[in-house]
Amino acid sequence: NAGVTQTPKFRILKIGQSMTLQCAQDMNHNYMYWYRQDPGMGLKLIYYSVGAGITDKGEVPNGYNVSRSTTEDFPLRLELAAPSQTSVYFCASNPRPQGNTEAFFGQGTRLTVV
Amino acid sequence: GDSVTQMEGPVTLSEEAFLTINCTYTATGYPSLFWYVQYPGEGLQLLLKATKADDKGSNKGFEATYRKETTSFHLEKGSVQVSDSAVYFCALRGDRGAGNMLTFGGGTRLMVKP
Numbered sequence: 001n002a003g004v005t006q007t008p009k010f011r012i013l014k015i016g017q018s019m020t021l022q023c024a025q026d027m028n029h030n031y032m033y034w035y036r037q038d039p040g041m042g043l044k045l046i047y048y049s050v051g052a053g054i055t056d057k058g059e060v061p062n063g064y065n066v067s068r069s070t071t072e073d074f075p076l077r078l079e080l081a082a083p084s085q086t087s088v089y090f091c092a093s094n095p096r097p098q099g100n101t102e103a104f105f106g107q108g109t110r111l112t113v114v
Numbered sequence: 115g116d117s118v119t120q121m122e123g124p125v126t127l128s129e130e131a132f133l134t135i136n137c138t139y140t141a142t143g144y145p146s147l148f149w150y151v152q153y154p155g156e157g158l159q160l161l162l163k164a165t166k167a168d169d170k171g172s173n174k175g176f177e178a179t180y181r182k183e184t185t186s187f188h189l190e191k192g193s194v195q196v197s198d199s200a201v202y203f204c205a206l207r208g209d210r211g212a213g214n215m216l217t218f219g220g221g222t223r224l225m226v227k228p
Contacts, residue, residue: 105157
Protein backbone atom coordinates (compact mmCIF):
# COMPACT_ATOMS: atom_id res chain seq x y z
CA ASN A 1 0.00 0.00 0.00
CA ALA A 2 1.56 3.29 -1.11
CA GLY A 3 -0.74 5.62 0.89
CA VAL A 4 0.35 9.24 0.52
CA THR A 5 3.51 9.78 -1.52
CA GLN A 6 5.45 13.02 -1.55
CA THR A 7 8.32 14.01 -3.80
CA PRO A 8 11.01 15.17 -3.50
CA LYS A 9 12.13 14.32 0.04
CA PHE A 10 14.71 17.11 0.15
CA ARG A 11 15.29 20.25 -1.90
CA ILE A 12 17.45 23.34 -1.70
CA LEU A 13 16.19 26.40 -3.58
CA LYS A 14 17.69 29.78 -4.20
CA ILE A 15 15.67 32.89 -3.38
CA GLY A 16 13.30 33.70 -6.21
CA GLN A 17 13.29 30.22 -7.72
CA SER A 18 10.09 28.27 -8.14
CA MET A 19 9.23 24.64 -7.62
CA THR A 20 6.36 22.21 -7.25
CA LEU A 21 6.02 19.78 -4.39
CA GLN A 22 4.22 16.69 -5.55
CA CYS A 23 1.66 14.75 -3.53
CA ALA A 24 -0.28 11.69 -4.64
CA GLN A 25 -2.58 9.31 -2.78
CA ASP A 26 -3.96 6.00 -3.95
CA MET A 27 -6.74 5.61 -1.38
CA ASN A 28 -9.43 7.49 -3.36
CA HIS A 29 -9.70 10.10 -0.61
CA ASN A 30 -11.63 13.24 -1.43
CA TYR A 31 -10.00 15.46 1.16
CA MET A 32 -6.36 16.49 0.82
CA TYR A 33 -4.23 18.99 2.73
CA TRP A 34 -0.88 20.72 2.72
CA TYR A 35 0.76 21.59 6.03
CA ARG A 36 4.07 23.16 6.89
CA GLN A 37 5.96 22.28 10.03
CA ASP A 38 8.28 24.85 11.53
CA PRO A 39 10.49 23.94 14.52
CA GLY A 40 8.49 23.95 17.74
CA MET A 41 5.45 25.38 15.99
CA GLY A 42 3.42 22.33 15.15
CA LEU A 43 1.74 22.06 11.77
CA LYS A 44 0.06 24.96 10.02
CA LEU A 45 -2.46 24.42 7.23
CA ILE A 46 -1.50 26.01 3.90
CA TYR A 47 -4.25 24.84 1.52
CA TYR A 48 -6.81 22.12 1.38
CA SER A 49 -9.11 20.48 -1.12
CA VAL A 50 -12.44 18.72 -0.60
CA GLY A 51 -12.46 17.14 -4.04
CA ALA A 52 -11.19 17.37 -7.58
CA GLY A 53 -11.51 20.92 -8.89
CA ILE A 54 -12.06 22.46 -5.45
CA THR A 55 -9.36 24.13 -3.36
CA ASP A 56 -9.38 26.60 -0.50
CA LYS A 57 -6.95 28.56 1.62
CA GLY A 58 -5.84 27.46 5.03
CA GLU A 59 -4.13 29.42 7.77
CA VAL A 60 -0.89 30.36 5.94
CA PRO A 61 -1.53 30.41 2.14
CA ASN A 62 0.61 33.39 1.12
CA GLY A 63 3.38 32.51 -1.32
CA TYR A 64 1.79 29.21 -2.36
CA ASN A 65 -0.65 27.90 -4.92
CA VAL A 66 -2.35 24.55 -5.39
CA SER A 67 -4.42 22.72 -7.95
CA ARG A 68 -6.54 19.58 -7.82
CA SER A 69 -7.23 18.30 -11.29
CA THR A 70 -7.62 14.68 -10.18
CA THR A 71 -8.66 12.93 -6.98
CA GLU A 72 -5.17 11.43 -6.65
CA ASP A 73 -2.89 14.45 -7.03
CA PHE A 74 -2.56 17.67 -5.06
CA PRO A 75 0.62 19.57 -6.01
CA LEU A 76 1.84 22.61 -4.08
CA ARG A 77 3.55 25.38 -6.03
CA LEU A 78 6.03 27.94 -4.73
CA GLU A 79 6.40 30.71 -7.29
CA LEU A 80 9.07 32.96 -5.76
CA ALA A 81 10.86 31.12 -3.00
CA ALA A 82 11.74 33.12 0.11
CA PRO A 83 13.82 32.14 3.18
CA SER A 84 10.62 32.24 5.26
CA GLN A 85 9.42 29.23 3.30
CA THR A 86 12.22 27.07 4.66
CA SER A 87 10.25 24.35 6.39
CA VAL A 88 9.14 20.75 6.27
CA TYR A 89 6.02 20.26 4.17
CA PHE A 90 3.52 17.50 4.74
CA CYS A 91 0.70 16.40 2.51
CA ALA A 92 -2.23 14.53 4.06
CA SER A 93 -5.48 12.96 2.93
CA ASN A 94 -8.73 12.08 4.64
CA PRO A 95 -11.32 9.55 3.48
CA ARG A 96 -14.62 11.18 4.30
CA PRO A 97 -16.06 14.28 5.95
CA GLN A 98 -16.60 12.89 9.44
CA GLY A 99 -14.90 14.29 12.50
CA ASN A 100 -13.30 11.13 13.83
CA THR A 101 -11.69 9.81 10.69
CA GLU A 102 -7.94 9.41 10.51
CA ALA A 103 -5.79 11.64 8.32
CA PHE A 104 -2.95 9.90 6.49
CA PHE A 105 0.33 11.75 6.07
CA GLY A 106 3.16 11.56 3.59
CA GLN A 107 6.76 11.39 4.75
CA GLY A 108 7.39 15.07 4.15
CA THR A 109 9.52 17.31 1.97
CA ARG A 110 12.32 19.21 3.66
CA LEU A 111 12.80 22.50 1.80
CA THR A 112 15.62 24.96 2.39
CA VAL A 113 15.62 28.36 0.69
CA VAL A 114 19.00 30.10 0.61
CA GLY B 115 -11.01 29.68 16.37
CA ASP B 116 -9.95 26.25 17.47
CA SER B 117 -6.60 25.86 19.21
CA VAL B 118 -4.49 23.21 20.91
CA THR B 119 -1.87 23.81 23.59
CA GLN B 120 0.54 21.12 24.67
CA MET B 121 3.48 21.11 27.01
CA GLU B 122 6.77 22.19 25.55
CA GLY B 123 9.61 19.76 25.35
CA PRO B 124 11.92 18.20 25.21
CA VAL B 125 10.85 15.66 27.79
CA THR B 126 13.72 13.40 28.79
CA LEU B 127 12.98 10.19 30.68
CA SER B 128 14.76 7.02 31.62
CA GLU B 129 13.48 3.73 30.26
CA GLU B 130 10.50 2.35 32.22
CA ALA B 131 9.58 5.78 33.59
CA PHE B 132 5.99 7.07 33.59
CA LEU B 133 5.09 9.53 30.86
CA THR B 134 2.54 12.33 30.85
CA ILE B 135 2.27 14.89 28.07
CA ASN B 136 -0.35 17.52 28.77
CA CYS B 137 -2.74 18.75 26.10
CA THR B 138 -5.59 21.23 26.42
CA TYR B 139 -7.83 22.59 23.70
CA THR B 140 -10.25 25.35 22.82
CA ALA B 141 -13.04 24.55 20.41
CA THR B 142 -16.72 25.13 19.88
CA GLY B 143 -19.07 22.22 19.77
CA TYR B 144 -17.86 18.66 20.17
CA PRO B 145 -14.47 18.11 18.56
CA SER B 146 -12.73 14.81 18.02
CA LEU B 147 -9.29 14.57 19.62
CA PHE B 148 -6.16 12.84 18.38
CA TRP B 149 -2.58 12.09 19.27
CA TYR B 150 -0.16 11.72 16.37
CA VAL B 151 3.44 10.52 16.65
CA GLN B 152 6.34 11.46 14.39
CA TYR B 153 9.39 9.21 14.49
CA PRO B 154 12.70 10.65 13.26
CA GLY B 155 12.68 11.22 9.50
CA GLU B 156 9.10 10.09 9.07
CA GLY B 157 5.66 11.59 8.63
CA LEU B 158 2.95 11.70 11.25
CA GLN B 159 1.13 8.54 12.26
CA LEU B 160 -2.08 8.30 14.22
CA LEU B 161 -1.38 7.01 17.73
CA LEU B 162 -4.86 7.15 19.25
CA LYS B 163 -8.10 9.09 19.13
CA ALA B 164 -11.29 9.83 21.06
CA THR B 165 -14.50 11.14 19.63
CA LYS B 166 -16.66 12.11 22.61
CA ALA B 167 -16.45 13.09 26.25
CA ASP B 168 -15.06 10.41 28.60
CA ASP B 169 -13.87 8.25 25.71
CA LYS B 170 -10.44 6.72 26.27
CA GLY B 171 -8.17 6.15 23.31
CA SER B 172 -5.39 3.61 23.66
CA ASN B 173 -2.67 2.07 21.52
CA LYS B 174 0.81 0.58 22.08
CA GLY B 175 0.52 1.14 25.84
CA PHE B 176 -0.39 4.82 25.43
CA GLU B 177 -3.69 6.17 26.74
CA ALA B 178 -5.57 9.46 26.69
CA THR B 179 -9.01 10.33 28.06
CA TYR B 180 -11.25 13.00 26.53
CA ARG B 181 -12.12 15.31 29.44
CA LYS B 182 -14.68 17.86 28.33
CA GLU B 183 -14.96 19.49 31.76
CA THR B 184 -11.27 20.38 31.74
CA THR B 185 -10.93 20.54 27.92
CA SER B 186 -7.97 18.19 28.13
CA PHE B 187 -6.61 15.10 26.41
CA HIS B 188 -3.40 14.22 28.26
CA LEU B 189 -1.22 11.42 26.88
CA GLU B 190 0.09 8.83 29.34
CA LYS B 191 2.19 5.69 29.28
CA GLY B 192 3.10 3.62 32.28
CA SER B 193 6.55 2.48 31.17
CA VAL B 194 8.32 4.13 28.27
CA GLN B 195 10.88 2.45 26.03
CA VAL B 196 13.76 3.86 24.01
CA SER B 197 11.73 3.14 20.90
CA ASP B 198 9.10 5.65 22.09
CA SER B 199 11.51 8.50 21.42
CA ALA B 200 9.65 10.72 18.96
CA VAL B 201 7.67 13.94 18.65
CA TYR B 202 4.06 13.74 19.84
CA PHE B 203 1.34 16.02 18.53
CA CYS B 204 -2.05 16.62 20.06
CA ALA B 205 -4.71 17.61 17.52
CA LEU B 206 -8.42 18.24 17.24
CA ARG B 207 -10.96 18.21 14.47
CA GLY B 208 -13.98 20.42 15.03
CA ASP B 209 -17.52 19.35 14.29
CA ARG B 210 -18.28 22.30 12.05
CA GLY B 211 -16.66 24.20 9.21
CA ALA B 212 -15.40 23.20 5.82
CA GLY B 213 -12.44 21.02 5.02
CA ASN B 214 -12.49 18.79 8.07
CA MET B 215 -8.95 19.89 8.82
CA LEU B 216 -6.95 19.10 11.92
CA THR B 217 -5.67 21.77 14.28
CA PHE B 218 -2.34 20.80 15.86
CA GLY B 219 -0.49 21.69 19.00
CA GLY B 220 3.17 22.62 18.81
CA GLY B 221 4.46 19.11 19.42
CA THR B 222 6.42 17.64 22.33
CA ARG B 223 9.71 15.87 21.76
CA LEU B 224 10.22 12.83 23.97
CA MET B 225 13.68 11.39 24.50
CA VAL B 226 13.99 8.11 26.37
CA LYS B 227 17.41 7.09 27.64
CA PRO B 228 18.40 3.49 28.29
